[in-house]
Amino acid sequence: MIRIENLIFSYTKKPFIERMSFSVERGEIFGFLGPSGAGKSTLQKILTGQLPGYGGSVKVFSGELRSHGRDFYERIGIDFEFPTLYEKLTARQNLKFFGSLYSSPMRDIDKLLAAVELSQDADKKVSDYSKGMKSRLSFLRALINDPEILFLDEPTSGLDPANARLMKNIILEEKAKGKTVILTTHNMQDAQELCDRVAFIVNGGIAALDTPHNLIMRRGASSVRYSWLEDGKECTGECALDKTTDDTRLQKLVSEGKLLTIHSAEPNLGDIFMEVTGRALQ
Amino acid sequence: MRLLRLTTGDIRFQWKYGFYILYGIFTAIYLLVLAAVPESVRRTVATVLIFTDPAAMGLFFMGAIILLEKSQRVNSALAVSPIREGEYMLAKLLSLALIGVIVGGILSAFGGIRNLPLCLLAIVLSSFICSACGLIAARFSRTLNQFVLFAVPFEMVLCLPPTLLLFGIDSPWLILHPGVSAVWLIYGDAPSVPLCLLSLVLWCVPAMLLCRKCIGSYLRATGGASE
Numbered sequence: 294m295i296r297i298e299n300l301i302f303s304y305t306k307k308p309f310i311e312r313m314s315f316s317v318e319r320g321e322i323f324g325f326l327g328p329s330g331a332g333k334s335t336l337q338k339i340l341t342g343q344l345p346g347y348g349g350s351v352k353v354f355s356g357e358l359r360s361h362g363r364d365f366y367e368r369i370g371i372d373f374e375f376p377t378l379y380e381k382l383t384a385r386q387n388l389k390f391f392g393s394l395y396s397s398p399m400r401d402i403d404k405l406l407a408a409v410e411l412s413q414d415a416d417k418k419v420s421d422y423s424k425g426m427k428s429r430l431s432f433l434r435a436l437i438n439d440p441e442i443l444f445l446d447e448p449t450s451g452l453d454p455a456n457a458r459l460m461k462n463i464i465l466e467e468k469a470k471g472k473t474v475i476l477t478t479h480n481m482q483d484a485q486e487l488c489d490r491v492a493f494i495v496n497g498g499i500a501a502l503d504t505p506h507n508l509i510m511r512r513g514a515s516s517v518r519y520s521w522l523e524d525g526k527e528c529t530g531e532c533a534l535d536k537t538t539d540d541t542r543l544q545k546l547v548s549e550g551k552l553l554t555i556h557s558a559e560p561n562l563g564d565i566f567m568e569v570t571g572r573a574l575q
Numbered sequence: 576m577r578l579l580r581l582t583t584g585d586i587r588f589q590w591k592y593g594f595y596i597l598y599g600i601f602t603a604i605y606l607l608v609l610a611a612v613p614e615s616v617r618r619t620v621a622t623v624l625i626f627t628d629p630a631a632m633g634l635f636f637m638g639a640i641i642l643l644e645k646s647q648r649v650n651s652a653l654a655v656s657p658i659r660e661g662e663y664m665l666a667k668l669l670s671l672a673l674i675g676v677i678v679g680g681i682l683s684a685f686g687g688i689r690n691l692p693l694c695l696l697a698i699v700l701s702s703f704i705c706s707a708c709g710l711i712a713a714r715f716s717r718t719l720n721q722f723v724l725f726a727v728p729f730e731m732v733l734c735l736p737p738t739l740l741l742f743g744i745d746s747p748w749l750i751l752h753p754g755v756s757a758v759w760l761i762y763g764d765a766p767s768v769p770l771c772l773l774s775l776v777l778w779c780v781p782a783m784l785l786c787r788k789c790i791g792s793y794l795r796a797t798g799g800a801s802e
Contacts, residue, residue, distance in 0.1 A: 341655055343795055366657040377652035381591040393580045394656045434652060 370440030621686020633706025638722030
């Protein structure tokens with residue numbers, strides 16, 4: 294679906310993106326993970342045809358991106374980090390207007406609004422919406438033309454956990470329909486939960502690219518942390534999950550029934566990102 | 576069809592932001608002015624009012640329209656939709672020309688303009704030129720103050736030569752100026768109607784081509800919701 298080979302891009306004389314290569318398959322959720330200013334948004338702008346002055350090759354669908362005309366936008370949907378809506382129009386009017394700009398039939402507006410629990414507010418002006426409601430409506434704007442590739446920039450930013458869940462469910466439904474999703478985020482939980490593969494973008498390059506599971510496994514086994522009471526004080530210990538039988542102290546505490554707490558501590562994508570790049574995500 | 580939908584969208588945008596109410600008030604004020612002036616100068620006053628406002632409104636209002644779009648970031652959403660630069664531009668030009676034609680038509684009827692169809696045609700063509708120039712100025716403006724500053728050179732070039740006519744400064748060469756041709760056509764004493772129309776059309780074409788080029792770079796630059 295997307296093939297990038299030796300991509301080079303620069304805003305100034307200094308290269309910003311250098312010799313980047315990767316591909317995204319149809320039906321895949323692919324995440325760009327990285328801190329602000331790493332090059333994620335630039336990469337998304339290149340992939341959506343907004344920055345045609347790149348070097349190397351970028352193929353989206355079948356042809357080279359540079360040769361795509363405006364019809365390219367018939368097949369993609371983009372949800373920006375910030376709402377992009379007419380404030381004086383209602384939610385329904387916004388979706389109807391943006392949907393009317395495409396030659397393909399627009400998706401059922403009522404169903405879309407119901408999916409993000411905005412049915413009750415469909416005829417309310419967007420200016421009266423909360424930030425979270427605007428985010429959800431903006432997300433629907435990106436879906437209105439039933440795109441083959443969906444570009445999402447921080448789709449759950451500013452949403453409460455319940456609404457973030459709604460959005461994530463819709464993203465997974467789109468994937469189930471065979472849609473390709475490019476997720477740009479610095480939220481490692483979203484990436485770990487949604488993405489089939491993630492690319493760590495740092496300083497305009499890919500520091501690592503794999504499935505979240507493989508990236509986490511690369512670090513090795515999870516650890517086990519436990520605590521016990523000694524002379525009235527709480528003490529803690531830690532050992533690798535696959536070495537618990539070698540930890541004599543742990544064995545003794547278990548056999549004597551003196552364990553106070555015990556839990557496993559798996560590394561997450563954020564830990565891996567920090568380990569690979571030396572930088573924190575959030 | 577998409578052009579029609581975009582134009583309808585722009586008309587609705589202008590309606591929601593009170594452009595039509597504003598122009599209803601302006602029209603009422605202009606009609607009072609026309610009623611107050613002696614009949615001998617009424618046609619001249621009507622011509623000045625029509626040329627400096629409904630025909631040239633794009634020079635003043637395009638900044639507000641584009642900056643409102645920018646503030647709501649809808650330009651970013653439009654930039655990543657299948658609309659063409661030309662469609663975006665034409666929708667803006669047609670929607671403002673519509674207000675120009677309505678207001679200009681009313682003022683023409685009350686101002687004793689003799690050839691209404693020719694007057695309306697002049698309004699449409701000069702409105703296209705002024706709105707295209709306004710769109711170019713708006714493309715490079717981040718604030719309303721900047722727009723006002725950037726629009727001044729266009730206003731000087733488009734509006735100064737026609738005002739010379741009021742002071743009796745006349746020359747056959749002035750037919751090459753779009754503003755002068757428009758004023759002659761609105762007033763109804765053009766030395767040559769085909770040449771005046773040709774002059775307006777010849778100015779329309781480069782203004783719109785340049786505007787379309789500016790819109791292309793504007794839409795590309797704003798497709799990331801960062802501007």
